[in-house]
Amino acid sequence: MRSERSAINPLLFVPKPFGINMNRFFVVAVTFLLIATSQQTLAQSGNLKTWNDVVSEYSDTGTLGGVSIPLNSNLTTYNDTMMGDEWPSLIEVYTATWCTNCVMTQNTIDSLSIPEGESILKIHYHRFIAETQDPFGSQKTDDRWIDRYGTTSRLSNIYEYQNLAPSKIFDGERLHIGTTKTSESLEIDYQTSLDKGPSIEISDFSATFSWTNVSGVNEFSWNISTPSLSNKYSIEPMILIIEDEGYFPEGGNGEKYYHHILRDIIPLSSVDGNISFDYNIAYDGDDLTAVLVFDWYFDNAEEGLLGALPFPSAVIFVSLFIAIFFSRNENKQ
Numbered sequence: 001m002r003s004e005r006s007a008i009n010p011l012l013f014v015p016k017p018f019g020i021n022m023n024r025f026f027v028v029a030v031t032f033l034l035i036a037t038s039q040q041t042l043a044q045s046g047n048l049k050t051w052n053d054v055v056s057e058y059s060d061t062g063t064l065g066g067v068s069i070p071l072n073s074n075l076t077t078y079n080d081t082m083m084g085d086e087w088p089s090l091i092e093v094y095t096a097t098w099c100t101n102c103v104m105t106q107n108t109i110d111s112l113s114i115p116e117g118e119s120i121l122k123i124h125y126h127r128f129i130a131e132t133q134d135p136f137g138s139q140k141t142d143d144r145w146i147d148r149y150g151t152t153s154r155l156s157n158i159y160e161y162q163n164l165a166p167s168k169i170f171d172g173e174r175l176h177i178g179t180t181k182t183s184e185s186l187e188i189d190y191q192t193s194l195d196k197g198p199s200i201e202i203s204d205f206s207a208t209f210s211w212t213n214v215s216g217v218n219e220f221s222w223n224i225s226t227p228s229l230s231n232k233y234s235i236e237p238m239i240l241i242i243e244d245e246g247y248f249p250e251g252g253n254g255e256k257y258y259h260h261i262l263r264d265i266i267p268l269s270s271v272d273g274n275i276s277f278d279y280n281i282a283y284d285g286d287d288l289t290a291v292l293v294f295d296w297y298f299d300n301a302e303e304g305l306l307g308a309l310p311f312p313s314a315v316i317f318v319s320l321f322i323a324i325f326f327s328r329n330e331n332k333q
Contacts, residue, residue: 063172
């Protein structure tokens with residue numbers, strides 16, 4: 001009688017090299033390749049970006065709108081309606097009257113190429129917290145910047161400042177901080193962000209904004225329509241009060257006139273309604289504008305663990321799960 005070993009066809013017998021289980025080796029090898037591929041994909045896509053994505057407790061967020069009303073003392077009523085594809089690109093700026101680098105980056109913004117038929121709305125937040133040299137900021141405007149962009153700012157600079165001048169935010173989505181360029185120049189960095197535009201389709205959006213002043217009482221009414229958004233999107237509207245120009249020759253950056261100054265913020269409780277309120281007056285002159293905008297958020301919390309993980313992490317998670325599954329099956333055999 002032949003032994004069991006002699007009954008095995010030697011051509012079909014492949015010993016496990018050095019005692020390594022081939023299934024486990026295969027899974028580990030595939031995991032390594034997936035991780036390497038995902039990291040390479042990230043590196044390639046990162047080269048196409050010149051900004052830091054705004055961080056939110058949700059997966060995606062941004063700021064839209066821009067319907068504007070001049071609060072001129074010679075007017076008593078004004079209203080306007082704009083479709084989404086008519087809204088300006090929003091550029092929020094964190095600045096200060098002593099910030100010399102802010103002057104350079106703002107000049108770069110002013111030099112950007114704007115496609116025909118499109119426009120830009122600039123919103124300048126002036127530093128207020130612990131500020132002794134800038135008269136334009138307020139606690140409310142500083143609080144909004146920190147609440148909305150503080151986390152992204154802190155993660156994007158070595159000093160971990162939540163409000164660092166100069167900083168630029170495009171469409172409430174893309175942050176440029178300081179004067180360090182990502183591409184060949186800051187102009188290319190900013191132009192890339194401007195050309196990117198909102199990350200959601202807004203062509204069927206619209207907004208109506210109205211104002212009346214009767215006996216010194218300012219009453220605003222508004223309606224924001226976003227029919228294509230699913231119920232997973234949240235909208236937080238507000239009215240921004242912006243001063244066109246303020247004169248302050250004592251500024252340490254050599255400028256005398258400062259523009260697009262955010263003077264006040266009035267949060268709104270719904271996408272339509274009306275409200276009466278008093279707002280911060282202009283620093284000087286009679287050149288205030290009320291602007292209707294809204295922050296939008298996409299809530300991906302219901303998509304589960306994998307939906308919350310970035311791509312490389314999701315790949316690693318799935319690969320490790322497969323490895324554990326194979327390992328347990330082998331131990332049972």
